[in-house]
Amino acid sequence: MSAYFRLDSDCFLVEGVRDAALYDVTGRRLYLLDEAARHILRKCEANSPLDYNCQDAKDRAFLEFLCAEGLGFFYDSPVFVDKFVTPAKLRLFDQPVMPRQYHFVDWTITQSCDVGCSFCPVEADGSSWQTCMTCVRKAAVPESRDLFEQASGIVEQMAELGITRLHIRGGNPLLSWGRLASIIREAERHPRMIVIVTTPGTGCSTQDLLALCCSPNVRLNLTLFAVDTETAKSVCREEVITYQIALLRELTQRKVPFSLTLLLNGKTCRQQERMSNFLWENWHHKPRIAETYTASEALEGVSFSHVHSRGKLLSCWRSWEDLCARAFLSTCLFARLQINIDGSINPCVGIGEHCGQIVGGDLLAALKGKTLYDWWAFSKRDIRPCNECALRYLCLDCAAVQVKCKRQASCVRQFCPFDPEGTLRASQIHWDHAGFAKFAIAGPTVEGICQTL
Secondary structure: OOOEEEEOOOEEEEEOOOOEEEEEOOOOEEEEEOHHHHHHHHHHHOOOOEEHHHOOHHHHHHHHHHHHOOOEEEEOOOOOOOOOOOOOOHHHOOOOOOOOOOOEEEEEOOOOOOOOOOOOOOOOOOEEEOHHHOOOOOOOOOOOHHHHHOHHHHHHHHHHHOOOEEEEEOOOHHHOHHHHHHHHHHHOOOOOOEEEEEEOOOOOOHHHHHHHOOOOOEEEEEEEEOEEOOOOEEOOOHHHHHHHHHHHHHHHHOOOOEEEEEEEEOOOHHHHHHHHHHHHHHHOOOOEEEEEEOHHHHHOOOOOHHHHOOOEEEOOOOOHHHHHHHOOOOOOOOOEEEEOOOOEEEOEOOEOOOOEEOOOOOHHHHOOOOHHHHHHOOOHHHOOOHHHOOOOOOEOOOHHHHHHHHHOHHHHHHHOOOOOOOOOOHHHOOEEOOOOOEEEEEOOOOOOOEEEO
16 A cells, blocks of 8 residues: 655745755754755645655655654545645745834944944944944934933833833943933833843943842843954953953842843954853853954955854744744844934944934834834845855844845855855754754765754
8 A cells, every 4th residue: 555745734845046954843943955855845845745655765764754753744545734824835925924013122322432442433334243232333423412301201102112122222321321320210110121231331330330230120231352362452441351350240249130242353253262161151151242343354354253163043933923924024123123322213223224213202203104114024035145045044144244245245255154056065064053952964865864963
């Protein structure tokens, strides 16, 4: 009797130019496929049953492997398996998704800083990676006094929009203590709103900083700096590094929670792993990484630290809806906006596109245009070579770099180690896949059928 194989209803084939991957939605697993496996699964994706007896020995072994992994099943006769979404391929998803509320606001409240990093402010034609969570400044713009006089009303409007994370940045926001305190006081009226303050930690006394962190709404994010091992110099004054280490010890002793962002540049980018290990060994904190390079460093071939460390970060989906959203929405920009000190609104600090202007403290009126929402839908479909990569729905990129790559193709190699059209297969690239229950290579030509990375 013939046995007919069907791919499970929540398993999907996602194809790139030369590579393909099988996404197991509910099992939170990813399988990179060789060409033979890709050919077989392409038939399964067309919702056609595969007759087990009509396959060669290697293909049969692969189908048995899929069945053993719970990725498909054998039936005595051809049956129809209804996919969650029809047509089944992720790249064809077109289901209606209710727009979510705003979630995250970045607010630059000052251009002042007392640290004096050698690479700051950032050049307009430089490259930045995830600098939304640190203190890098762009070119100076006139401040709007009216904006901060209306700060309490703006925070109230944020609460109406459903904002749950208000990120205060600069410069160093501790140097604008009055503005910062006013915003925090208003946020305390809304228990669901968390205020994240990103600062080098300088600009006020340790006691004042500790008092600031006593608010249940406040979270502290400290920006740290690495040292250039070739010159044995930091990008900022040595006393800043000494002060920050003492501050970390004080915060730990007082049991004050904090997060860390390690800000790297072209001369210190190789220190990511060493600094990350240092911070983990001493304070059990794994820092977020932010990087910035000048245009000349980019021409010299300097690349972001993750390209030559653990590999490009892959992030497992949190839910079925999350994976669907990644196919059409920006995983970086969606549900967030940046407010500048002149009252202008951008998609993020690294994308200087004007999306609105706050006048008279009216945030809601400034958001009535469509431009910001267009940026929320700026997804991997709009970027080459991302839209030709089988791992496109799992890679969480900084949108500022994506925009630059769209405008300048030569920038791609600076931030991603994998070229979907190149000679190397995805299975030969280092990926940081710690979030997956399973990340494996699968296919009829792979010895042992499945080789866990």
